[in-house]
Amino acid sequence: MTGLIAAATSAPDKRAAFRAGLSSGRIQRLPGAFNPLVAKLIQELGFEGGYVSGAVVSAELALPDIGLTTLGEVVARGRQIAAVTDLPVLIDADTGFGEPMNAARTVTLLEDAGLAGCHIEDQVNPKRCGHLDGKAVVPVADMVRRIRAAVRARRDANFVICARTDARGTEGLAAAIDRAKAYADAGADLIFTEALTDAGEFAKFRAAVNTPLLANMTEFGKSELLSAGQLAELGYNAVIYPVTTLRLAMNAVEYGLREIAATGTQSALVDRMQHRSRLYELLDYAAYNEFDSDIFNFTVSE
Structure with a gap:
């Protein structure tokens, strides 16, 4: 019955594949899956992984992306999607759903649900969509505590902790780079800088940060839509297409x-x-x- 009803590949093996993919020299393409059936199609078409967007989980519940979804709702959707695919799945964990201890619990629940990794952002609560104006970010020290708590909480060393910074839109590119370095020093395996504007900014970020980098190619936002090939040439390790499939559907x-x-x-x-x-x-x-x-x-x- 291998591969029927549930994926044939174990969660630890999917996490190992994701971590290996990030260091493979080949960009990891992670389209958003708004339900498990889409996740199966993503696998069939040869992508390297899948992604669960917090904005999409909110939208499916007819809610705006302003931190209204609960940890339980996000974990449940992530579990359903991760269960049906042999690909690693990265999930949006917003701000970790509270204080550093909440971020720690978030990681344990997502790990138990079979996810390969999550990203946690440095916005204040309640958060808002990363490509909207009016965002606010927490002090660097607060986010460092979130990341350290998340890293300490994981039991599988291959579970990828990705730190997202929204500081580009509030404090500028240089501050976002400084934050990325601090988050990497705190133990983040992957850095996601939201709302970079064009190839030049993506290149500057890559030149300044040694940690693996994730690019967000979301439509109708602040970022120029670069191809996976362009991002690979710029040295990026992963790219997400978070809302694309939902918008098409x-x-x-x-x-x-x-x-x-x-x-x-x-x-x-x-x-x-x-x-x-x-x-x-x-x-x-x-x-x-x-x-x-x-x-x-x-x-x-x-």
């Missing part, structure tokens, strides 16, 4: 609902839909049939 859903509202039928939309046979292929019904022919005993019509 919601645009298609809205288009379809407007068509049904206007015409009373979905008949003009059928060619835009994923065919049932493709869905069953992605779900791997055939493998379930091999396990138990009583489960899958019908033919999918084209």
